[in-house]
Amino acid sequence: MENQTHRSEFIFLGLSNEPQLQIFFFLVFSTIYLITLTGNSTIILVIRRDPSLYSPMYYFLSHLSFVDICYSTDIVPKMLVNLLMKQNTISFIGCLTQMFFSLLLSVTEVFILSAMAYDRYTAVCHPLHYVVTMNKSICTYLVMGAWLMGLFFAIINIVPIFNLQFCGLHEISHFSCELPPLLKASCSDIFLNNILLLSSVVIFGLGSFLPTLVSYLHIISTILKIRSAEGRSKAFSTCSSHLIVVGLLYMTGMSQYMKPSNLSSMILDELFSIQYSILTPMLNPIIYSLKNKEVKRALGRTFGNGRCYNLF
Incomplete structure (x- = not known):
């Protein structure tokens, strides 16, 4: 019974306790959340309805948008309720439920991005074999594998938390339930938890990052061999949106979980998160809309009776 009392409720210390700032944050994050839902739902709708987007790249993009909707929904609504x-x-x-889905969705996203990098590698470096290599079964297996990797990562990091004790005021120096701040709030020995977290981040991070890196090294090498400037520009345009999204995600996500503890601060951790x-x-559908002519044309056909509007 004492065990349950020690971990019955947690208090978030993130963002601000100032009423005026709370109202400001509520307006800002509710706006971001609405843009996220609208943008990603639009991407999914357009890909489902427009036959010109029935290809592996947009199949992966629709799953990425679905993951982004779920990821944002896991974090933002609870934050908005607390602010309000x-x-x-x-x-x-x-x-633990919020943290489970956060871990699941974050790792699923990086593996979907890795699958998208492999898709671009096949399209640019082996265009004649693209249809055979990236068939429907392979695409389905890649997406299923991404979700399984996310599920495995979440389980191996969540299960050990049930053995921890949380004493005192049960305060979490964050605005949501993330694993590093939660471990710091524990009064148990968390050495093994930290080892498990670091090991899993390295294994799963490299497992998704290395295929992405190798794919883009081959892509860049192939693009540089194209003689015409127009050909190089066309080949690079098919990858630029994905490359921007990958850069944004890896720079912040990996920095959060792999930075030295002496560089950790609540403000820095919150900014990364x-x-x-x-x-x-929120940015993913905007980037794919702005940088992708096919998506913009499909948006125009879906919402503008053939006129090419940029909705983002």
Whole structure:
């Protein structure tokens, strides 16, 4: 019974306790959340409805948009409720549930991005074999594999938390339930938890990053061999949107989990988290709309009776 009391509820210390700032944050993050839902839902709708986008690249993009919707929904609504009610608390089970989906969705996203990099590699470097290599079964297996990797990562990091004790005021120096701040709030020995977290981040991070890196090294090498400037520009344009999204996600996500503990601060941790869990899901559909002519044309056909509008 004492065990349950020790971890019945957590208090978030993130963002601000100032009423005026809370109202400001509520307006800002509710706007970002609405843009995220609208942008990603639009991308999914257009890809489903427009036959010109029935290809592996857009199949992966629709799944990426779905993950972004889920990821943002896992974090933002609870944050908005806390800001509105001025009650920055969450139950132990609620915290673990939020953290489980956060870990699941973040790793699923990086593996989907890795699959998208492989798709671009095949399209640019082996165009004659593209249809055979990136067939429907392969694309389905890649997406299923991404979700399984995310599920495995979440399980191996969540299960050990049930053995931890949380004493005192149960305060989390963050605006959501993320693993590093939660471990710091524990009064148990968290050495093994930290080792498990670091090891899994390295293994899963490299497991998704290395295929992406190798794919783009081959892509860049192939593009540089193209003689015409127009050909190089066309080949690079098919990859530029994805490359921007990958850069945004890896720079912030990996920095958060792999930076030295002596560089950790609540403000820095929150900025990193806001970038990869709130801003990146909003920016992904904007980037793919602005940088992708096929998506813009499909948006025009879907919403503008053939006129090419940029909705973002």
